[in-house]
Amino acid sequence: MKKTTTRLADGRELIYYDARDDAVRDATDPRPLDPVATASEIRHDRLLGDRVAVASHRQGRTYHPPADECPLCPSREGRRSEIPADDYDVAVFENRFPSLAGDGGRCEVVCFTPDHDASFADLTDEQAALVLDAWTDRTAELSQLPGVEQVFCFENRGAEIGVTLGHPHGQIYAYPFVTPRTERMLASLAAHRETTGRNLFDDVVADELADGRRIVLDGAHWVAFVPYAAHWPYEVHLYPKRRVPDLSALDDAARTEFPQLYLEVLRRFDRIFGNGQPPTPYIAAWHQAPVRSPQRADFALHLELFTIRRTSGKLKFLAGSESGMNVFINDVPPEAAAERLREVASES
Incomplete structure (x- = not known):
C-alpha cells in the first residue's frame, strides 16, 4: 500500500x-x-x-x-x-x-x-x-x-x-469521549469478570460457536453470527477469533481472511429478500476499544452489521418502546435470520 x-x-x-x-x-x-x-x-x-x-x-x-x-x-x-x-x-x-x-x-x-x-x-x-x-x-x-x-x-x-x-x-x-454504547459494554465486561473471572467477549463467541444455530460463517480466523438477543431484523456480528482491542492489532492471517468473509456476508444481505428487491439498506459499525481505557486489553474488536428492512418492502421503525425507552422489539427470531443468511450463500 x-x-x-x-x-x-x-x-x-x-x-x-x-x-x-x-x-x-x-x-x-x-x-x-x-x-x-x-x-x-x-x-x-x-x-x-x-x-x-x-x-x-x-x-x-x-x-x-x-x-x-x-x-x-x-x-x-x-x-x-x-x-x-x-x-x-x-x-x-x-x-x-x-x-x-x-x-x-x-x-x-x-x-x-x-x-x-x-x-x-x-x-x-x-x-x-x-x-x-x-x-x-x-x-x-x-x-x-x-x-x-x-x-x-x-x-x-x-x-x-x-x-x-x-x-x-x-x-x-x-x-472526544467514550460513546454511551461502549461504556455499557465496558460495564458489562467488568461485571462479568467480577462474577466469573472470565472475559465476556470470549464467552459470547464461545457460546455462539458451541450453540451453532446462529452461526452464519465460520472461518479460520473470523466468525460471523446473528447475536442471541439481536435488536434488528437481520443483524450479524463479526469477531476475529483471536481477541484484539482494535484494527491496528489484527495479525496478518486475520487481515487476509477478513475481506473474503465480510464480502460474502454483504452479498448475502443483498439476497435476503429475494431477487428483484432493491439493495438492502444497512449500517456497518466497527467497535474498537477506547484509546485510554484501563479495560482496553479486555475489549474485543468486532463489526456489527444490520439492516432496518424487516421484510420485502417494509422497514423496522423505532417506535414508542425503542425510541422512548430503548427497549427493542424484534419481529424476526435470530435463529430464523441466521438460517435465512445461510440459505442465500453465494454459489461456489
Missing part, C-alpha cells in the same frame, strides 16, 4: 491509499473554496449522562446530488469534486460538514472506490483489503490526536438509512 497525503483548497486533509507502490498523486485542488466554518458543540444530557453533538452547519450539506455532480467521484474536466485526481483506489478526507470538529473531535469521509454505481459488496478481495488498510491507518493516526478517546469507522448504505450521497463511502468519527 502507498499512502499520499495532501491538502484540499480550503486546507482540509486528503489522503490517497493506493494498491500500487508506484502510484503518483500530484493533482492539486483548483476550487475557490472558503475556509471551513463549523459550529459543532458537544452538550451533556444530565439525566441520561449522554453527550449530544449540536452541529447547525450540517443543514447546508450536499443532499442527493445527481450522479454527474457527485462530490465523491474523481474530478474531470469541467467538474471538480472533493477528489482532485481523475482516478483513485481509496481516498479519505476531512468532512466539509463535520458533526465533530476542533477540540470536539474529527470526522472523515472514506471513499471505497471511484465507481459511483458500485457498492462495498462489489469490491474485489484486494480492494476490500485496501479499505481495511485505510481504516487501520486512520485508527492509528486519529488515536494519537490530543483529546480523542475513541475511533469509530462505519458505513451507512441506502436512502432508508438517511444517506445523502449515493457514492459508496463510509465515515470515521474521532470522538
Whole structure:
C-alpha cells in the first residue's frame, strides 16, 4: 500500500491509499473554496449522562446530488469534486460538514472506490483489503490526536438509512469521549469478570460457536453470527477469533481472511429478500476499544452489521418502546435470520 497525503483548497486533509507502490498523486485542488466554518458543540444530557453533538452547519450539506455532480467521484474536466485526481483506489478526507470538529473531535469521509454505481459488496478481495488498510491507518493516526478517546469507522448504505450521497463511502468519527454504547459494554465486561473471572467477549463467541444455530460463517480466523438477543431484523456480528482491542492489532492471517468473509456476508444481505428487491439498506459499525481505557486489553474488536428492512418492502421503525425507552422489539427470531443468511450463500 502507498499512502499520499495532501491538502484540499480550503486546507482540509486528503489522503490517497493506493494498491500500487508506484502510484503518483500530484493533482492539486483548483476550487475557490472558503475556509471551513463549523459550529459543532458537544452538550451533556444530565439525566441520561449522554453527550449530544449540536452541529447547525450540517443543514447546508450536499443532499442527493445527481450522479454527474457527485462530490465523491474523481474530478474531470469541467467538474471538480472533493477528489482532485481523475482516478483513485481509496481516498479519505476531512468532512466539509463535520458533526465533530476542533477540540470536539474529527470526522472523515472514506471513499471505497471511484465507481459511483458500485457498492462495498462489489469490491474485489484486494480492494476490500485496501479499505481495511485505510481504516487501520486512520485508527492509528486519529488515536494519537490530543483529546480523542475513541475511533469509530462505519458505513451507512441506502436512502432508508438517511444517506445523502449515493457514492459508496463510509465515515470515521474521532470522538472526544467514550460513546454511551461502549461504556455499557465496558460495564458489562467488568461485571462479568467480577462474577466469573472470565472475559465476556470470549464467552459470547464461545457460546455462539458451541450453540451453532446462529452461526452464519465460520472461518479460520473470523466468525460471523446473528447475536442471541439481536435488536434488528437481520443483524450479524463479526469477531476475529483471536481477541484484539482494535484494527491496528489484527495479525496478518486475520487481515487476509477478513475481506473474503465480510464480502460474502454483504452479498448475502443483498439476497435476503429475494431477487428483484432493491439493495438492502444497512449500517456497518466497527467497535474498537477506547484509546485510554484501563479495560482496553479486555475489549474485543468486532463489526456489527444490520439492516432496518424487516421484510420485502417494509422497514423496522423505532417506535414508542425503542425510541422512548430503548427497549427493542424484534419481529424476526435470530435463529430464523441466521438460517435465512445461510440459505442465500453465494454459489461456489
